[in-house]
Amino acid sequence: EPEVTQTPSHQVTQMGQEVILRCVPISNHLYFYWYRQILGQKVEFLVSFYNNEISEKSEIFDDQFSVERPDGSNFTLKIRSTKLEDSAMYFCASSYNGRPLQYFGAGTRLSVL
Amino acid sequence: DQQVKQNSPSLSVQEGRISILNCDYTNSMFDYFLWYKKYPAEGPTFLISISSIKDKNEDGRFTVFLNKSAKHLSLHIVPSQPGDSAVYFCAASGYGGSQGNLIFGKGTKLSVKP
Secondary structure: OOOEEEEOOOOEEEEOOOEEEEOOOOOOEEEEEEEEEOOOOOEEEEEEEEEEEEEEEEOOOOOOEEEOOOOOOOOEEEEEEOOOOHHEEEEEEEEOOOOOOOEOOOOOOEEEO | OEEEOOOOOOOOOEOOOOEEEEEEEEOOOEEEEEEEEOOOOOEEEEEEEEEEEEEEEEOOEEEEEOOOOEEEEEEEOOOHHHHHHHEEEEEEEEEEEEEOOOOEOOOOOEEEEO
16 A cells, blocks of 8 residues: 655754655655644644645744655655754655545654754 | 644543544634544554535444534544554644645544453
8 A cells, every 4th residue: 555654763963953854755646744743742734735836834834944845756844953842753744636635654753952 | 722622632442342532623614524543653544534514424433423513523433442542633624725734633542452
């Protein structure tokens, strides 16, 4: 069964460093998303991406964040200068036609020290 | 602000009995609701969904009920099995005309005891 894959599973970084989280969405999907879950809190929407541009973003997705689809298969989330409060589980998701049913990857645990 | 609320952080049920997980929402513009299941170290896995034009959707052991007037939905699992032990998230879509992003509840941890 097709699945969304995310790498790495765990990323440890120093505060102020740049990190790139990687995702390979399901191959025929056209809509891509990033969510995050801070420990003990709910899963929160960050950004959606379609046709090589951001279609929607939340208040959390400030200038420190960016997304890119550098090739036909990868979808990345970059955090330019990480802060302690960026420590969270980051989930990538994709959907075929932008309808609510989204398929999630296993997540990347980001730890900012 | 909690637009989607799951007020029970945990639920314990005996194997073979019914599990009922509840979810309340505040925004009447939501038009689609989903339940996801999450095991530790895995991402949320889609379980079942319901459109706001329906009041019930059934898939095998899983049934979701929607009460729009009460802004309440519930997930019924019958019969419950130990493998159902996981965190269950309620999610809603359609907020403010946006179809894409999902608004999640905090989750309910279900434990099914043999």
